[in-house]
Amino acid sequence: MQTTSGLWKTMKRVGLAAMTGVILFGLVGCGGETASGGAGKVSGTVTAAGSSALLPLVKDAAAEFKKTHPDVSITLNGGGSGLGLKQVSDGTVMIGNSDVAAETKLPADKAKSLVDHKVAVVTVAPVVNKAIGDTVPGLTRDQLIGIFTGNITNWKEVGGPDKTIVLVTRPASSGTRALFREFALNNQEEASNKSLETDDSGTLLHSIASTEGAIGYVALPYLKNANNVTALAIDGVAPTLENTYNRSYPVWGYEHMYTKGEADGAVKAFLTFIMSDEFGKHIEDMGYGVASKIKEAK
Amino acid sequence: MYTSSGSLGTTSRTVVPPGRAAAKALRHDTWGRLLIRTVGFTSILLTLAIGAFLLYRGTGSFWLYGHSPLDFIISSQWNPADTMEGGGHIGAAMFIAGSLITCLLALIIATPCSISLAIFMTEIAPTWGNRIWRPVIEIFVGIPSIVYGWLGLTVLVPFIREYTPSLTGFSVLAAALVLALMMFPTVTAVTINALDSVPKTYRQAAYGLGATRWEVIRQIILPVAKRGILAALILGFARAFGEALAVAMVIGKMKAFPTSLFDATVNLTAAIAADMGNTMEGSEFNMALWSMALLLFVISVLFIFTLRYLSNAGGDTHD
Secondary structure (H helix, E strand, C coil): CHHHHHHHHHHHHHHHHHHHHHHHHHHHHHHCCCCCCCCCCCCEEEEEEECCCCHHHHHHHHHHHHHHCCCEEEEEEEECHHHHHHHHHHCCCCEEEECCCHHHCCCHHHHHCEEEEEEEEEEEEEEEEHHHHCCCCEECHHHHHHHHCCCCCEHHHHCCCCCECEEEECCCCCHHHHHHHHHCCCCCCCCHHHEEECCCHHHHHHHHHHCCCEEEEEEHHHHCCCCCEEECEECCECCCHHHHHCCCCCCEEEEEEEEECCCCHHHHHHHHHHCCHHHHHHHHHHCCECHHHCCCCC | CHHHHHHHCCCCCCCCCHHHHHHHHHHHHHHHHHHHHHHHHHHHHHHHHHHHHHHHHHCHHHHCCCCCHHHHHHCCCECCCCCCCCCCCECCHHHHHHHHHHHHHHHHHHHHHHHHHHHHHHHHCHHHHHHHHHHHHHHHHCCCHHHHHHHHHHHHHHHHHHHCCCCCCCCHHHHHHHHHHHHHHHHHHHHHHHHHCCCHHHHHHHHHCCCCHHHHHHHHHHHHCHHHHHHHHHHHHHHHHHCCHHHHHHCECCCCCCCCCCCCECCHHHHHHHHCCCCCCCCHHHHHHHHHHHHHHHHHHHHHHHHHHHHHHHHHHCC
């Protein structure tokens, strides 16, 4: 019920926004003002929904963007990658934010009508309770797989103290989990029946910080202000942005902002802004990576 | 207002001719009736619409993806695919078991406390019990569940981790205790009403025959108020069964059947809340979550029918 009423509201809002957009564009057109580059006079409305992992970045971008483009109104919602993809393909929102490629969730014909904008890179790191991190600085990939599939159950098996391993994971539908599964666990399924599940990365970090012997995984932005947890190296490579850029650290993925068809008007200006070098600095400050700095795109 | 009431009275002394006044009153009456009816029907329709929508969405797993409803309830194989093609398994037995176990345990913990407090307040210390405890309990009923959950997460979970065999503190015990704390005020408040509705003459008669206070409570008041107390327990159970937030914070959401009080497990509401946002609308995963929502709805409807049956039948035994 909640989703439909939310959908209704968004649909109404979009309808209204579209109307205002048309009127405003009409006015701009009559005035004969030309948009120069991306920083010209752009007005209109941008609506976006989807990935909660990407939301903080998009929110920050919207605030910065509005400083130079006060005439653009931007409405942002979370709701998860699935919702974002669904809504952008239905035309309910103009931008659908997603941690995963559209093809993995949408039917092929619907995914084809969407245009992908890779706005950022997110690196996922295994994290452990600090007490473990002090003795186990890193794991090999086989050890990591062994731990998450439930075959290794005590830290002493990987050179740590005699402590039971506590797995902390994200819901099966989480984008972070999908990344970690694909690139850290070689597509092996986590032992769901042996792991605690947390709805969001913040809670996950809290659980790991307060539980001895806990291991989980989060995206780098969440580690910015985290206490009492340690990020682990995989096969001796530390999970940093540099290592992501030079492709030595494997667990990362693009953050996508999808539009239905090519973007234009305010939406185009907004996406151009997010992918600009100027905003790239902001992206790195927040702990995400800049997509264009990846050595060879995947 | 004046004219209409004047016209209705037998001694009409208004300036407005009675015929017109009556017409006006009638018009007011019509408007009022229309308003009440519209609002009433809208809310009935809304409730029916929610039920119909849930029925439509919740049964999608069965007619769209071909899962059997029986499997859904008794199988514990849970790995739905988040695509339109489907092909996964949607056995929800783990979630159902988790919900039932934590709620029953909570009921076992809360019932003696609630009934004792209710008896204390109505029979033993009616004056200051009413003056102090009643408002306190009413306040407790109104505390949002996130507060209980947070309290559980910051106090209960570390405590259980420290002093029991539980590895993490997230456990059946933590969930049951939080739920017990949540249902306690509701059950107490309704039990008090049930005890209060026992006619005073029963007590007077019993005391008059020389019964002690304990005998009055045990042999007169509790048996007479039995159905009311049962209704209170069902109401508390229903509240706990539908609770999502507080339980999700302390249950651990481990996808496994618990083997002891100190094991983490998962329940229906927590599982729905965890995955509802990220799943594709219309996918097998999403539909399975809707089926779980439908199951919650069906169970709460059953609770309400039981409640109505009990309170109707209860009316016959006394008064």
